[in-house]
Amino acid sequence: MAERELAHPEAANLVLTDVLFALSDPSRLAIVRQLADGPMETVGCQTLGGEIPKSTRSHYLKTLREAGIIRNVAHGRERLVSLRRDDLDDRFPGLLASVLAVEATASTR
Amino acid sequence: MAERELAHPEAANLVLTDVLFALSDPSRLAIVRQLADGPMETVGCQTLGGEIPKSTRSHYLKTLREAGIIRNVAHGRERLVSLRRDDLDDRFPGLLASVLAVEATASTR
Numbered sequence: 001m002a003e004r005e006l007a008h009p010e011a012a013n014l015v016l017t018d019v020l021f022a023l024s025d026p027s028r029l030a031i032v033r034q035l036a037d038g039p040m041e042t043v044g045c046q047t048l049g050g051e052i053p054k055s056t057r058s059h060y061l062k063t064l065r066e067a068g069i070i071r072n073v074a075h076g077r078e079r080l081v082s083l084r085r086d087d088l089d090d091r092f093p094g095l096l097a098s099v100l101a102v103e104a105t106a107s108t109r
Numbered sequence: 110m111a112e113r114e115l116a117h118p119e120a121a122n123l124v125l126t127d128v129l130f131a132l133s134d135p136s137r138l139a140i141v142r143q144l145a146d147g148p149m150e151t152v153g154c155q156t157l158g159g160e161i162p163k164s165t166r167s168h169y170l171k172t173l174r175e176a177g178i179i180r181n182v183a184h185g186r187e188r189l190v191s192l193r194r195d196d197l198d199d200r201f202p203g204l205l206a207s208v209l210a211v212e213a214t215a216s217t218r
Contacts, residue, residue, distance in 0.1 A: 016211045021133035024126050092211055098203035102125045 006065060006072050011087035014068040019092065022067035023099055027052065028060045032069060032083065036100050039082035041075060115174060115181050120196035123177040128201065131176035132208055136161065137169045141178060141192065145209050148191035150184060 023029055034040065042061075052060075061081060064070040071082050088096045132138055143149065151170075161169075170190060173179040178197065181190050197205045 016208065017133050017135050017138060020129045020138075020208070024130035024133050026126050029126060029129075092207060094203050094207035094210070098201060098207055099125065099129070101203070102201055 005074065008065060008071055009068045011068070011084070011091055014087065014091045016092060016095075018067040019069060019088070019095070022063050022069050025060070025063075027056075028064055029099070031057075031060055031064065033100065035070060035081065035083040036085075039080050041078045042081045114183065117174060117180055118177045120177070120193070120200055123196065123200045125201060125204075127176040128178060128197070128204070131172050131178050134169070134172075136165075137173055138208070140166075140169055140173065142209065144179060144190065144192040145194075148189050150187045151190045 023032060061070065061072055065072050068084060068087060071080075071084055073080050083096075085096060132141065170179065170181055174181050177193060179190055180193055181188055183189075192205075194205060
């Protein structure tokens with residue numbers, strides 16, 4: 001990634017339909033589920049998102065970041081990706097919890 | 110519409126990401142908000158979805174129906190469109206409530 005400091009929307013500017021869209025893809029939702037367990041050092045490693053190509057994963061992370069679902073910041077030589085749980089809970093109470101409560105298998109067939 | 114009886118997914122087969130996607134469009138979400146107040150006789154009238162073309166509205170309704178969010182059944186010479194609130198609440202507890210709780214203006218800029 002060329003830029004170290006990526007843009008993140010302010011919590012007050014999060015848009016419900018953007019958040020719903022970002023969560024509506026099984027691969028992006030799988031990343032959100034992984035991050036629900038805590039932040040991850042990523043991009044350097046292949047953990048996040050499983051066995052998907054790095055370019056695809058970067059695109060997923062960009063969609064999630066621009067919707068305000070994740071934060072993606074420089075962290076030493078890696079990047080730290082985390083769920084913006086507090087911001088989401090403040091803006092859209094109960095939404096993230098209801099999504100995460102659904103079994104992953106049920107959500108993706 | 111050529112067919113009077115349209116297909117509706119069983120409640121048990123609703124897929125979270127399909128539901129999230131169907132809700133992720135401001136126009137489709139606006140229809141869901143309207144239906145939250147009760148079923149509507151539609152297609153014959155121009156009430157549902159406001160001033161959008163009939164073909165566009167039909168496409169919105171199709172996406173919502175196929176995701177399992179609405180029911181669209183023959184009702185005399187009209188059609189009755191209703192929110193599948195109970196099915197959604199059973200499958201994805203809290204999801205619809207959290208979406209509907211967000212101010213419409215905030216959700217669509």
